[in-house]
Amino acid sequence: xxxxxxxxxxxxxxxxxxxxxxxxxxxxxxxxxxxxxxxxxxxxxxxxxxxxxxxxxxxx
Numbered sequence: 001x002x003x004x005x006x007x008x009x010x011x012x013x014x015x016x017x018x019x020x021x022x023x024x025x026x027x028x029x030x031x032x033x034x035x036x037x038x039x040x041x042x043x044x045x046x047x048x049x050x051x052x053x054x055x056x057x058x059x060x
Contacts, residue, residue: 005040005048005051005052005055006055007033007034007040007051007055009055009058009059010034010051010054010055010058011033011034013058014054014058016030016031016034017030019033019034019051019054022050022054023047023050023051023054024047024050025043025047029043
């Protein structure tokens with residue numbers, strides 16, 4: 001599932017803790033995403049949507 005989600009912006013502006021709190025995932029999961037150890041394809045659809053929303057808010 002290609003969502004077109006670019007997590008680089010999130011990792012440049014937010015910490016793993018902030019991402020985890022914003023989208024309700026563990027800090028470890030957020031850090032794994034930042035470190036490219038976990039792909040967002042491994043996350044549920046709701047979490048991916050929250051990441052997209054968060055990314056959109058950071059861009060605007």
